[in-house]
Structures are given as C-alpha cells and as structure tokens.
Amino acid sequence: MSTALAGSSSRWHELEQRFAALEPQLKESPVKESLSVLHALIGEAMRSTPSPEVPPAGDLAAVRNLFRSAPPMQGERVSDGLPEGSLAPDFALQDAQGQPVTLSGLRGRTVVLVFYPLDWSPGCSQQLELYQQESAEFESRGATVLGISADSIYSHGAWAAVRGISFPLLSDFTPRGEVARRYGVWRDADGFSERAVYVIDGDGVIRYAHVSPYLHHLPDLDELLDALERVQPKEEAIS
C-alpha cells in the first residue's frame, strides 16, 4: 500500500486525533484488534523512517509554504463586477517598488487585471503561482498581467519575493479598495476584493470578465487563455 498520502506533521496529528476519537465507538472484536495492530505497524514504520532535518527558524521555505496551513478563505461572491464590453476604469496605483502604474499608460497592450483578496492567503498563493508558472502563455500573447489587492506595497514586495512572482502587484491600499470598487468587486464587509479577472484590450475595453463564485475558486486558466486568444492571438503578439 502506498504511503504517499502522508502529508504535513499537522495533518498527521489530525489523523491521530480522529483515530483516537473513533476507538471508544468500536466494539471489542478481531476487527478492532486488527486496526490496533495496523496502527502500531504504522507507528513502527514512522519510527524507522529517518527524520528530515528540522529547518532552522525563519527558513524561507517555511514562509513560502505558510499558505498551506493558513485558515481557508471561503465565501460566496457578493458582487458581479463590470460587464464585458464596458470601458475599463483607469487607475493609478503603486507597484511593490513604489512606482506608479496606470491603465492608460498601458494603452495599446492587452492587460490581464487579476483582483485577488489578500497576499499570503491560500487561494491567492495558488492563483498567482499558477500565472507565474504559465507566464510564457501570457507573454506569447503580448499580455501584461497585473495583480491587484488592498495589501500595502511592503506586503506585495515580500510576498512576490518569497513566491517568485515577477509580474507587478499593485497596491489598492489608499484609499483602501477604491479601484476594486470602481471595478465592482469590493467586499465591504470583508475589507478585501472578490477574486476576479478582467481581460482589457488595447483600447481599454473589457473583453473578458470573471468573478469567482466562491473566494476559494480560481478562474479556469484554459478559459482565460481562450479569451486572450480572441483578443490577441499568439501569432499577432506584440514583440
């Protein structure tokens, strides 16, 4: 039987707690005894497995993977965003280096505007990492990817460095969520935005709009790339 389902130490602890909680509910029987023996075998197997070195405090890998043990971010969307075909509102926001980025300054280029709730949170780490992994797909279509959340430029800088995100992360911090409000994706009660993606063509028109039905749902990447293909096919990419 594969042992590959073993995961983090916290997951192991949860499983042990569950196993212990079930034991009083089992009647004394050969089955119960078998389970006990099996559990003991697993314990022996663990003890005979060399322990990995405990990473020193402050290890970057531990910080990088914090999102895996962070509380899940869940909740249904509360707004629908702006419709396709409408003009994308201009904005002027700072990137992680404090440099201003405006939508009007990118006129002529296809822009993928990625609204996400918060740096360091579970779904966001996966979404931005996915786009980073697939950056060649965006580049080949001449698309500029911009991440945007209500975090500070300092949080953006640290998070981008830890997770290896190279595309700009814009800070919708002051006033908090103003640009998200203009794009119809601000969650007033939560203090962060919906998870939403807009594809904006070179004329500033929204050609694709997606607001995730749940905060922990990521937009389908194939659907996003298909939308980009309709706006800026690969062979016509701006070099």
Next chain:
Amino acid sequence: MTMTYAPARGARTEVPVAVYGNRWCGESQMARRALQRAGVPYVYVDLDDHPDAEQKLRWLAGGLLHTPVIYVDGEWLMEPSMNELRSALIRHGAL
C-alpha cells in the same frame, strides 16, 4: 482494491497517471499543465462531477482530503508540490 476510474495507460511510457481534482483548484490546474508540458499522458477526474470518486479518495486519505490527489503507477500523492510530483514521475519512469 480497484478504483472506479482506471487511469489510461500512457502511450509514451505506459505509466498510469491520473489527476483527481477540481477545475477551480489552482494546484489541480498547475499539476495538469505541468503534466501536459512534460508530455505525460494522464486521466483527469473532476471531483465535482464524480462525488463517488471523492468519497473513495476521502476514505483513502483517512477522511481528510486535500486536492489534487495524483495517482502515479500505484502511488497516491495528496496535494503534492511540483517537486514531489516530478520525483514520483521519475521514480516510476514516466519522466
């Protein structure tokens, strides 16, 4: 024990690989695209469409299921990192 959904045999290496995940899950998407880029054939089972598969995986995982779950030639990987997936593929001769 058999799974309801038997992974398709890869044309290149004959290593059965299956991804059990959700379309809206970032790690599921990352794993699938990594496999596609590496030219590793695999079967994809969306757990939103196959609740029976999700139930069976949950049992395998002791009741705690984190997607994606990736099956590589007899080995089950739950929410593996890309490095862990790559290591498993190499271990089973798929890469």
